[in-house]
Amino acid sequence: MKAYQIGPQTGLDSLTPVERPAPKPGPGEVLLDVLSVCLNHRDMDVLKGRYGPKRDQNRIPVSEGVGRVAALGDGVTGLAVGDRVVGPHFVTWIDGDFSPAAFGHDVGITHDGWLAEQVVMPAAALIRVPDGVSNDQAAPLASSALTAWHAVVEVGKVKAGDLVLTLGTGGVSIFALQIAKMHGARVAITSSSDDKLALARKLGADITINYKVQSDWAAALAAETGGRGADIILETGGQSTLPMSVTAAAPNARLVIIGFLAGFESAGLPNYGSIIGKNLTLRGIAEGSRAMLARLLAAIDANGLQPVIDKRFSFDEAPHAYRYLESGAHVGKVVIDIARP
Missing domain, CATH: 3.40.50.720 (NAD(P)-binding Rossmann-like Domain)
Structure with missing residues (x-):
């Protein structure tokens, strides 16, 4: 599969396209075909080596997106192949008060993120996207x-x-x-x-x-x-x-x-x-829990809130998307489309 990795983290040029074997979900995990992702300021900081310690150069970046379930690992219930899903990037913060332990599994930072054709995520963190909510409404939810x-x-x-x-x-x-x-x-x-x-x-x-x-x-x-x-x-x-x-x-x-x-x-x-x-x-505050994300998603479904999408890029144009975000010309979100349904 196609993916990007963060490289030496010396600047935006560190973003590197790569080919990787298709991932497989383990017990309690879900394989997703990624549909769209959105960039945030911290995604730039990671490439510049300014977001905490430098990470594994093979790390796949980006913390928020929307995907479609392609396969279920053993023991996964409540989701089905074909469901569209989102999840918080602190995947272990399911509900309740924040704990610093959430930083131990931070999608796109400590673990591989969304900027790939396929990703594996813990099933417990994922939330099914209602049919009435579009990919553009769902993709920007997990961070900003x-x-x-x-x-x-x-x-x-x-x-x-x-x-x-x-x-x-x-x-x-x-x-x-x-x-x-x-x-x-x-x-x-x-x-x-x-x-x-x-x-x-x-x-x-x-x-x-x-x-x-x-x-x-x-x-x-x-x-x-x-x-x-x-x-x-x-x-x-x-x-x-x-x-x-x-x-x-x-x-x-x-x-x-x-x-x-x-x-x-x-x-x-x-x-x-x-x-x-x-x-x-x-x-x-540090983003939010899965329970908060579920409440936000329900509010968007009920009220029809439409995110402001400033500009969208193709998967191959991901480096240009980062540079556009860095320019500060945007209002709202910068989207990278991985695959369209």
Whole structure:
């Protein structure tokens, strides 16, 4: 079968096409024909050697996708050949509270991922995709969409009328916008591009802020909200943007810390006292469990949420897909089609 592996992890050129023997499912495992996959920022970081320690050069990358069951290993029940399925990339985190043990089996990182014609996955982690949900709706769920769901719904406890603030227009932020609107919330979103903010408004964003024009975007948000701020904030920037997120928070807000796309600060948090003064909750999250993914999938099936697919590439064009993601030109998801039904 055709696949890609991560190579020496010295940059995007490390992505290497290879031919491998077709895998076979063991007991409790399922063989999948991969239909489509989606790229995330960490997929680039892996190739650049920036996502923890360097991995086995033969590792197949990519953490989210949708596949069709091709064969069942011994003891597998509840799935049938021909079913379309998705699964979380922390395959041992089935339900309940997070444990660091989940990092021990991280699809695309510690174990082979989705960027191949066929993959083997633990059956216990997989969820059947309803017939009414398309591949494009299902493929982006395991990482960015699940992170957004975890932040907005599971931690943020979003309710109608809340204001959700999300930073940037990447996969997590666009899914957060859509999920928040699905729950009757208002959404504020930031970007350095007026064109991207225009698209966000078409998706339902209520407040859009160009942080290159308004560098003090917390003040801009305060002006739009009568000084109140946001109830739920998805902090995708990291230490560099966290102080302004604290300033932008309403009393009793939930700040969900997801990433560090804006880099790191060496100094401490200058407005640390605001965390206490506003009674804020700061919570770091790592994607989500299979149970959360099942709830997200059910919500998409019930509400017809359509992910924003910015651009799609063929399997042979996978290196170009990585470079497009790196360019930052995208809004939403970058898809690689492995096989179409």
